[in-house]
Amino acid sequence: MIPDLGKYAVTVLSSYGASLVLLALLVAVTLWRGRKVRADMAELENRLKTKANRDG
Amino acid sequence: MKALLIRDLKLAMRAGGGFGLGLAFFLIVTVLIPFSVGPQSALLATIAPGGLWLGALLACLLSLDRLLALDWEDGTLDLLATAPLPLESVVTIKALAHWLTTGLPLVLIAPALGVLLSLPAPGYFWLVISLLVGTPALSVIGTFGAALTVGLKRGGLLLSLLVLPLYVPTLIFGAEVARRGATGMEATTPLLLLAGITAGVTALLPFASAAVLRVNLR
Amino acid sequence: MSLWEYANPKKFLTTSERVLPVFWWLSGACIVIGLIWGFFFTPDDYRQGSTVKIIYLHVPSALMAINAWLMMLVASLIWLIRRHHVSALAARAAAPVGATMTVIALVTGAIWGQPMWGTWWAWDPRLTSFLILFLFYLGYIALWSAIEDPDTAADLTSVLCLVGSVFAILSRYAVNFWNQGLHQGASVMRAGAITGTDTEEKVSNIFFFPLMVCMVGFVLLFIALVLYRTGTEIRARRIRALMARERMAA
Numbered sequence: 090m091i092p093d094l095g096k097y098a099v100t101v102l103s104s105y106g107a108s109l110v111l112l113a114l115l116v117a118v119t120l121w122r123g124r125k126v127r128a129d130m131a132e133l134e135n136r137l138k139t140k141a142n143r144d145g
Numbered sequence: 146m147k148a149l150l151i152r153d154l155k156l157a158m159r160a161g162g163g164f165g166l167g168l169a170f171f172l173i174v175t176v177l178i179p180f181s182v183g184p185q186s187a188l189l190a191t192i193a194p195g196g197l198w199l200g201a202l203l204a205c206l207l208s209l210d211r212l213l214a215l216d217w218e219d220g221t222l223d224l225l226a227t228a229p230l231p232l233e234s235v236v237t238i239k240a241l242a243h244w245l246t247t248g249l250p251l252v253l254i255a256p257a258l259g260v261l262l263s264l265p266a267p268g269y270f271w272l273v274i275s276l277l278v279g280t281p282a283l284s285v286i287g288t289f290g291a292a293l294t295v296g297l298k299r300g301g302l303l304l305s306l307l308v309l310p311l312y313v314p315t316l317i318f319g320a321e322v323a324r325r326g327a328t329g330m331e332a333t334t335p336l337l338l339l340a341g342i343t344a345g346v347t348a349l350l351p352f353a354s355a356a357v358l359r360v361n362l363r
Numbered sequence: 364m365s366l367w368e369y370a371n372p373k374k375f376l377t378t379s380e381r382v383l384p385v386f387w388w389l390s391g392a393c394i395v396i397g398l399i400w401g402f403f404f405t406p407d408d409y410r411q412g413s414t415v416k417i418i419y420l421h422v423p424s425a426l427m428a429i430n431a432w433l434m435m436l437v438a439s440l441i442w443l444i445r446r447h448h449v450s451a452l453a454a455r456a457a458a459p460v461g462a463t464m465t466v467i468a469l470v471t472g473a474i475w476g477q478p479m480w481g482t483w484w485a486w487d488p489r490l491t492s493f494l495i496l497f498l499f500y501l502g503y504i505a506l507w508s509a510i511e512d513p514d515t516a517a518d519l520t521s522v523l524c525l526v527g528s529v530f531a532i533l534s535r536y537a538v539n540f541w542n543q544g545l546h547q548g549a550s551v552m553r554a555g556a557i558t559g560t561d562t563e564e565k566v567s568n569i570f571f572f573p574l575m576v577c578m579v580g581f582v583l584l585f586i587a588l589v590l591y592r593t594g595t596e597i598r599a600r601r602i603r604a605l606m607a608r609e610r611m612a613a
Contacts, residue, residue, distance in 0.1 A: 097413045097478055104474040105402070108420040108467045112584075115463045119588055123595040130598045133605055289526065293506065293519055303502075303509050307523065310498040311530045314537040321541060335540070342533065353526050360518040 146230065146238055153242035156215070167204040167247045168254060174200040175258040186263040193262035194272060194323030200258075201251045201276055202283060202316055206308060208247050209287040210294070210301045212239060213358075217295045226362050232355040240281075240288040240351070248280035264327060271326020275339060279319035282343040285350050286311045292354040296361045315342055370447035372597045379590045386587035393580030401573035408570075417475045419574055423581035424467035428496060431461025431585060435503075436528050439521035449593065451517035452600065454524065455507050456592030460585060462500035469493055488538045495534050499527045513600060 178196045179189060216222045225235050255276055256269050264272065290308035294300030318339035325332035369375045401419035408415035438454035441447060472490060473483045484490065506523055510516035 095407065095413050100474055100478050101413050101416050104417045104420060104471040105398075107470050107474070108424065111463055111467050111470070115460065115588070118459075119592055119595075123591055126595045126598045126602070130602055133602055137605065137609070293523060294509075296515070297509055300509075303505055306498075306505055307502040310495055310502060310534075311526070313495055314530065314533040317534075317537040317541050338537075338540070350526070353522055357519055357522050360515055360522075363515070 146234060149225075149230070149235065149238050150242055153239065154245060157242065157246040167208050168250050170207050171200050171204040171251055171254065172258065174203060175261055178262065189262045190265055190327070193259060193264040194268060194327045195320045196262060197255055197258060197264075197272060198276070198279075198316060198320040198323055201248075201255065201280065202312055204251055205247055205280065205283040205287060206305055206312075208243065209291050209308065210304055212243050212288060212291040213295045214291070214300075222295075222358070223362060226359070232358055233351045236288050236292065236354040236358065237285075237347075237351045240284045240347075243288065244281050244284035248276075248284050252276040252280060265329075267329050268323065268327030271332055271336075272323045275319045275322035275326070275332075275336065278336065278340050278343055279315050279322075282315045282339075282346050283312060285343075285346045286315070289350050289354045289357070292358045292361065295358070315339065318342060367445075367447070370445070370449050372449055372601075375449050376594055376597060379594055383587060383590055383594075386583055386590065390580050390583030390587050393576050393583060395580075397573050397576035397578075397580050400576065401570075405569055405573060411479060414475055414478060415570065417471050418570065419577045421468060421471040421475060422574060423578045424464045424471065425493070426578060427581050427585050428461055428465040428468050428493065430582070431457050431464060432496065432499070432524075432528070432531070434589070435461065435524050439524040442517055443521050443525075448517075448600070449597065451521065452596035453589060453593045454521070455517075456596050457585075457589045458500055458504050458507070460588050460592070462497060462504065464581075464585075465493055465497045465500060469497065486542055488535070488542055491538045491542070492531075492535045495538070496531060499531055503527065513603075 175197065178192070178200075182188060182192065213222065216225070226232055228235075252273060255272055259269055259272060287308055290304050290311070293307060294304045297303065318335045321335040322332045322339060325335065369378060398419055402416055405416070407413045435454040435457050438450045438457070442451040442454065469490070472493075476485065476490075477483050503520060503523060507516055507520050510519060
């Protein structure tokens with residue numbers, strides 16, 4: 090049910106494609122870095138906690 | 146203040162100060178323009194005002210990273226920061242010294258380079274006027290960029306990335322004056338706007354530069 | 364209960380964690396609904412044909428490109444005046460989002476301009492000022508990543524943001540002076556009044572409602588991204604601090 094885009098089909102579809110790819114990239118990079126940092130943080134806090142328990 | 150200005154000028158005149166470097170760069174860029182677009186003098190005449198302005202702007206940019214870096218390395222800036230002279234005046238003097246050693250010589254040789262690009266006769270006056278009014282703004286804005294990047298080891302490239310967008314309004318009005326002047330159009334409106342930019346940045350930007358420099362010196 | 368409570372990183376993290384899913388889902392829903400509505404259920408424009416559908420991406424991204432810079436400006440001011448770290452990190456988190464929005468606006472504009480004006484790029488005032496805005500974003504991001512010490516970086520980038528804002532506005536007027544251009548004026552908000560008097564320049568209601576949904580979606584997406592990225596920055600900073608303390612103790 091793609092609507093009839095007439096002679097501008099390529100124009101419209103490519104701009105939608107390009108924008109959605111850029112948005113998806115932005116979200117993906119954001120989430121990827123966020124996950125990584127969150128995991129690092131959890132690991133570090135775990136390590137510090139066990140260390141504190143051992144020393145304490 | 147005067148002592149600081151004289152000191153800066155003397156340092157720039159010395160061999161290591163890169164005094165002639167900006168001029169040589171300006172000359173080379175101007176020589177390269179005909180090589181890149183072709184030797185037709187009609188074409189050269191149309192792009193001469195803009196080409197000369199761009200060349201002068203890049204020549205200004207070239208010497209910016211030495212503006213504060215040398216004083217930063219040998220600790221002079223720390224001394225200046227604790228001196229009774231406010232840092233705002235220091236950066237203004239620095240910008241003035243930069244303009245006297247880089248901007249002013251560029252203004253003076255610009256007509257000679259205009260000949261190389263077959264600039265139309267009415268253009269010379271406007272070219273010199275526009276550069277004379279516009280280049281101080283380039284020095285002041287450049288001082289802000291130099292203050293931002295002074296603490297960085299490889300600040301040169303970053304400095305250009307930061308400063309070039311800030312040069313846009315000055316370049317637009319400056320080149321507009323030169324272009325209108327060269328084609329015999331009325332050029333006082335952009336000239337006034339250019340003068341407005343120069344006056345505005347000279348009055349306000351030293352505060353930002355000094356603030357940034359204080360952060361970097363902390 | 365005041366707004367400044369959220370300047371506490373811990374408080375910010377717990378609250379943002381709680382509201383983030385709402386923003387993600389709402390923004391996703393708005394963008395999907397708005398784009399589907401716009402793409403499938405709006406007629407072609409009598410002059411522009413189907414290219415008018417690009418408006419649902421072009422206008423919201425352009426809007427957010429400018430608003431992101433405004434948000435960075437406000438956040439920088441808050442950092443300079445009240446020294447809340449969250450504020451500085453939020454400004455840092457917003458910059459790449461704003462830069463991406465600028466790219467989307469430029470790319471969709473170029474693709475749209477090709478059939479309409481017969482050229483991908485013209486040195487039109489609006490296009491040119493967006494390109495300059497993009498350069499400002501690049502410089503800002505580069506300065507952040509170049510400086511080691513986070514507080515120094517926050518100070519310097521904040522001042523750059525202030526100075527950059529002034530120069531961005533100056534450039535906008537300078538560019539206007541320099542070339543009059545092809546781009547139509549910002550007609551969305553005038554249509555936003557929905558007065559019913561349908562003059563030619565306005566975006567008519569049929570296009571306006573899905574466009575509104577898209578704009579809301581983009582705003583929400585921007586908020587979600589910035590909240591999430593700010594959380595990331597706060598954690599990254601805390602990791603650095605903890606590691607430094609660990610090294611000191613060892």
